[in-house]
Amino acid sequence: QKEVEQNSGPLSVPEGAIASLNCTYSDRGSQSFFWYRQYSGKSPELIMSIYSNGDKEDGRFTAQLNKASQYVSLLIRDSQPSDSATYLCASRGSYIPTFGRGTSLIVHP
């Protein structure tokens, strides 16, 4: 059974801090990894994709991948209240991704 595990949270951080979101995956054959942001009542929105070990930066977001440890993380720098949402981690081996259940992030002023 392929699984992606995330802490459900909520993770609460003050405005301006770094938010660190983590997930682990079970399928060693996974090739690509994704982070989605989902606001309450809305659909998931893709914010980061990564398939190579190491870091990938895009604006305030950094995705980190460690295939040896089967670990993916998302760092959000200078967190804003508008970043408050649920963040879904996903891994893809074939063309069907496996999603985690998401981590709720709350950024308080």
Next chain:
Amino acid sequence: DVKVTQSSRYLVKRTGEKVFLECVQDMDHENMFWYRQDPGLGLRLIYFSYDVKMKEKGDIPEGYSVSREKKERFSLILESASTNQTSMYLCASSSTGNFRSYNEQFFGPGTRLTVL
């Protein structure tokens, strides 16, 4: 930009009705997916399609069927709606691409279905 659209944002139906949910994508993607999302249960795959007229069952296909007559369109059908099918339904699409490509899924806005 990839665009995935769904026929309705909100839908209210009665038990026993036949319900059609439609999804259209404009990026020539090979793969299309239907999920439902319920609090505490995450995204659950109902059906997916990797080509026109092809379909595969996902994790929870019972009570649902699908149709893909054109590459850009993927329909979800509830033959006889029941109250336990009240949920948020999400359509997604992705390309097949090559081994090193991301093949990300892009989601439509979702349909909040209520079955009374």
